[in-house]
Amino acid sequence: MKYLNSKKAYIVFVCLFSIVFGCKDNTPNYSEVITKTKQPLDVLELNYKKLLNNCINNLNALEHCEDYETALKYYTKARHNFKSLEPILAFVDKNNYMSLNAPNILKVEEEDATDIKIKKPFGFQVIEEALHDDALSLKDVAKVTQITKNRLKLIEQNTQLKLKNYHVIWLLRDQITRMALTGITGFDSPVLENSLEEAKLNYTTLKNILNLYSNNFKSLDLLNEWKKEISVSQDMLSGDFNTFNRYSFIKNHTHKQLKLLNKTVYDWNVNFPFALAFNNDMTSLFSHNTFNIDFFANYVEKDSIRDKKSKLGKILFNDKRLSRDQTMNCATCHKQELAFTDGLKNFPEQKRNTPTLTYAALQQSMFYDGRTGNLEGQIVDVVNNKDEFHSNLEDLSLVVKSDSTYTNFFNRLYEKGVNDANIRNAIAVYIRSLNKFNSKFDNNINALENTITESEINGFNLFMGKAKCATCHFAPVFNGTVPPNFTETEFELLGVPKSKHLPAVTDTDLGRHDVFNTPERKHFFKTPTVRNISKTAPYMHNGIYDDLEELMDFYNNGGGAGLGLEFEYQTLPSDSLNLNADEIKDIIAFMKSLEDN
Structure with missing residues (x-):
């Protein structure tokens, strides 16, 4: 069946669950409860609320601690509760x-110029960092703990149970992919790096959910x-x-679990009402079939004419005729042989480095x-820009209408023929086709070939672990769009200098700030993909770094802070990553393996 566009149709369904986890918090015995009630949904609600309550109680104890050791003990208990709840909580209340x-950074929400919200962070990452701050203040810990506790109380009070079989499948898939793409990277355990143990708790939750729905299985095998x-x-x-083999785990376990999930869909006879960011039949995180491209486009293309468009x-x-003086087309700045970049620090008269268009469709924000918010909107900007096409949408349509070949094509493919919206759509559909997922890395992790080197595997493991690259460049696209929901593309303040000359000088480009003039967004830029990075030099929004060795040196030394620049809201940790020369070499080898065939 053809799925409805999930971004328009998706409703956040509330569903609850039952688990047994490591901390002994008087959780009801799973098997006893289900025997008494014989209603899976009742069991889900009862134990979910119990676990929420346990988490709240541990946070309440933490809030009133008077010494560090006791505070850390109760934080650990509350954190275990939270990670045990994560699969369902993350699904029903995103x-x-x-x-x-x-993360422990200021949250800025910019809907438009009249609706800007600045929110101080709270929650478990903030508590974890506060407990390990050199200037530890239990009063500060207590304040953020209270806010966190009160939010959980609100969730507990508003808990309801609505769960259908396809919700269960989505829930399982979300958590399997969350563990692989953010969990085992240390994304949400920045100090303790306890992500592997917490993933075990997540898996216990998934196992208990499957047990709860055991009657759905026609195949006990x-x-x-x-x-x-x-x-x-x-x-x-x-x-x-730091030594965990993430490559092997994803290849041999995450992908196997996605295949089991597809078997479960068939076994349970599940029908999905629509698709989310992931295709409902995806079996790999690194495949051309992983993503539902229409989720990112805000509408559904007909498959029968997608290729023709x-x-x-x-x-x-x-076509250079689309620009006013007929000397420039999209390919002028986006050359296919350079992964749709231009190889320049910045194109003449342009403020910033030209980004790749490969995988550009798999994000929620365009331009640095x-x-x-979409490719069609980006094209409007290019058409109107006096230093690019220097035209307008009306003239664009007139140029295309003057060509009978174009007119015939548009009349066959579009109900309203040639107009600026359809012109922009056709170009956008082409750009959305540039997500190949056929690099050396993709082919090897999908077992299509066996050519990957030990250095490249080690580089991936470092990228996803010790080097913390994947906490901003999220796999599988390796950009800033956050999995597994892919509804938000992150911006970061790295502290990129104006030039390589020392002493370093702050770059004058304020980035995201200039969109809405939000002071807290000065020097923030969208996190781009590192796919095809071997072809897209020079690097950063201002093209300051000529090669990957210079780029890695910048990151390894703490970004702008490591260069002596001061930024109140730098999101890149200022501490050195302590990567040695061999580790940097391996990370670069991995990034080069992401070049499309």
């Missing part, structure tokens, strides 16, 4: 979950296969954070400052 699990796979995954997660868009992309 906004509250993201707030409770947010499939259920037993799930149990075995989860146990093996938990055993593998017993490793050290793309071919038309490619012709328009390369995120001033447009």
Whole structure:
């Protein structure tokens, strides 16, 4: 069936669950409760509320602690409760979950110039960092703990249970991918780096959900296969954070679990009402079939004419007649052989470095400052820019209408023929086709070839672990769009200098700030993809770094802060990553393996 566009149709469904986790907080015995009630949804609600209550109680104890050791003990208990709740909480209440699990940086929400909200962070990451601050203040810990506790109380009071079979599948898929893409990277355990142990708690939750829905399984062998796979995954997660083989885990376990999930869909006879960011039949995180591209486009393209629109868009992309003086087309700045960049620090008369268009469709903001929300809007900006096409939408339509070949194409593919919206759509559909997922890395992690080197694997593991690259450049796209929901593309303040000359001088480009003049957004820029990075030099929004070695040196030394620049809101940790020369070499080797074939 054709799925409705999820961004328009998706409703956040409330569903609850039951688990047993590591901390002994008087959780009701799972098997006893289900025997008494014989209603899975009743069990879900009862134990979910119990776990919420346990988390609240541990936070309440933490709030009133008078010494560090006791505070850390209660934080650990509350954190275990929270991570055990995560699979369901993150699914049914995404906004509250993201707030409770947010990084310890200022949250800026900019809907438009009249609706800008600046929010101080709270939640478990903030508590964790406060407990490990050199200037530890238990009063400060108590304040953020109270806010966190009160938010959980609000969630507890408003808990309701609504869960259908396809919700369960989505929930399982979200958590499986969340663990692989953010969990095991240390994204939400920045100090303790306890992510592997917490993933075990997540898996215990998933196992108990599958047990709860055991009557849905026609094949008990499939259920037993799930149990075995989860146990093996938990055993593998017993490793050290810095040496953990994330490549092997994703290739041999995450992908296997996604395949089991597809078997479960068939076994349960599940029908989905629509698709979210991930395709409902995805079995790999790194495949051309991973994403539902229409989720990012705000509408659904007909598959029968998608390729034809793309071919038309490619012709328009390369047509210089679309610019006023007929000397420039899209390909002037976005050259295919350079992964759709231009190889320049910045194109003449342009303020910033030209970004790649590969994988550009898999994000929620366009341009380095995120001033447009989709590709069609980005094209408007290019057409109107006096230093680019220097035209307007009306003239654009007239040029295309004057060509009978174009007119025939548009009349066949679009109900209203040639107009500026359809011209922009055709070009955008072409750009949305530039997500190949066929690099050396993709082919190897999908077991299509066996050519990846030990250095490249080690580089991926470092990228996803010790180096913390993947806490901003999220796999599988390796950009700033946050999985597994992919509804938000992040902006970061790295402290990029104006030039490589020392002493360093702050770059004058204020980035995101200039969109809405929000002071807290000065020098923030969208996190781009590192896919095809081997072809897209020079790097950063101002093209300051000529090669990947210079780029890695900047990150390894703490960004702008490491250069002696002061930024109140720098999001890149100022401490050195302590990567040695071999580790940097391996990370670069991995990034080069992301070059599309």
